Amino acid sequence: MAAVRHPFIARRLIIMVPTLLIMSVIAFTVIQLPPGDYVSTRIMQLQESGDEADLQQIEDLKEMFYLEESMVSRYSRWLGLPWFTSIRPAGPPWFFTADAKKKGLLQGNMGRSMETSRPVNQIVGDRIMLTIFISLGTILFTWLFAIPVGIYSAVKQYSIGDYILTFLGFIGMCVPGFLLALLLMYVSGQWFGIPVSGLFSSQYGAQPEWDWAKILDLLKHIWVPIVVLGVGGTAGMIRIMRANLLDELKKPYVVTARAKGVRPLKLLFKYPVRMALNPFISGIGGLFPQLVSGGAIVAMVLSLPTVGPLMLTALMSEDMYLAGSMLMVLSLLGVLGTLVSDLLLLWLDPRIRLGTPSK
Structure with missing residues (x-):
């Protein structure tokens, strides 16, 4: 609770208001510029x-x-x-x-x-909620894979496993999202008999009410966009986690702790991993708009009722007020994501709580 009342968070909450106001001015001005x-x-x-x-x-x-x-x-x-x-x-x-x-x-x-x-x-309608749901699922997917794999690659530097994971990471970053979406659609339909185009089956797509059957049907379809959007981000985050942890492991406090006989596993997770997560968590703020805008083509391939295709259609048809409102939704998601990342950093890093500079 002390972290929530920290002046660092108060400053961030105060900054949110002028940030959104400036973004609204920019969004409205930009949509008025085309002739x-x-x-x-x-x-x-x-x-x-x-x-x-x-x-x-x-x-x-x-x-x-x-x-x-x-x-x-x-x-x-x-x-x-x-x-x-x-x-x-x-x-x-x-x-x-x-x-x-x-x-x-x-x-x-x-x-x-x-x-x-x-x-x-x-x-x-439900596009914003579904977009947030997919974005949160993608972030969770990225963290579940990137953090442990990045830790393993840093601890086992230059091992066979490190080389294999680095190679797979480069492949994940290079494969276009829409191509991976088409591949997963084919595999899901041909091998498992589950069509994954859209987020709902035909009997639930037109149903306005939400019940457990509709939620379960959503979970059957939503894994494809989460995997497609998460693969590229996971590959990049693995490299970030690996580089940050390698940098932390070379710092004097780690060498001193090893010399004093601190168990390697305890030392690894008590300080270096927590410190290496700082840049990792700082990227949350930009992930929401990036997933929405960057996933627009993937959403169109998979026929997803999300914000990305709607904003792209509004821009192409010059529906400026619809496009401007969607831009403000993205700005709000970005600001909220930044606030969440600041809260996590405040909890993880005692230097921020105590107001001491990083060295």
């Missing part, structure tokens, strides 16, 4: 026809997406602060509001899709 978007293109097409119904549709689109307002005003509405650009704000002046038109990202409303005019929250 045109889906709505602008649609309005040009409707204007060419000159039909009264089409002209009314143009006015509806302009009103729905506030196209005649300034960029700052649209940003404040998207964020959920419409009063920010209003001289005389109506209604609640701050966070809570019952008016759906005034709700934005701060109130959990991700806006509307330009292409379908549907709320982004409905389009996303």
Whole structure:
């Protein structure tokens, strides 16, 4: 509990707010940079026809997406602060509001899709939860294999096992994820009779309610994306763990402990392994966005209902508000991942708890 109340964590929590605010400004600015978007293109097409119904549709689109307002005003509405650009704000002046038109990202409303005019929250549905589930499974898979294999390779440096594991690690880093996905789909379908395209079987895919049968069906399918996304990361993390542990084993405190007769296994896991985990754990913050964005092609190959393909489709169709909301989801996952890694580092490394510099 003392670690949770540590000022180090308080500083990290305070930094989260301006970080997300800056990311929202960058995301909204970037999605406005390309010349045109889906709505602008649609309005040009409707204007060419000159039909009264089409002209009314143009006015509806302009009103729905506030196209005649300034960029700052649209940003404040998207964020959920419409009063920010209003001289005389109506209604609640701050966070809570019952008016759906005034709700934005701060109130959990991700806006509307330009292409379908549907709320982004409905389009996303369970995609965020499934994306987090796959990402957590991939991180767990990476840790379960990378940590023990990296420790073995460092302790048995230049042994036959070390050479074999290093060679397999290079292969894992070089094999494209989509190729491994196709291979596992074939093996699972031909050898085990389990089709793994998508995350659910046909009888559960359209079922909105969650029950134990649907969860078990998800577990039958989810192992393929976890393995595919985890292989490349595991290979890289093995090299990081091996290099960090080799560096720790050469430090004076390890030599001194060995000279005093400390048992090798006890010495290994009490200090060097814990210290070698620091850079390993620091990478958690960047893993969530990397798994989502880097796994978009794999998700499309496996027909996975995750955030990655949705964001890629939104960018290709110039659905800017949907793409911007997905970018903010990735930013939030990255910030939360960084906070989790900071908590783990605070627990593992006494130098951070005591505020002493690393030597």
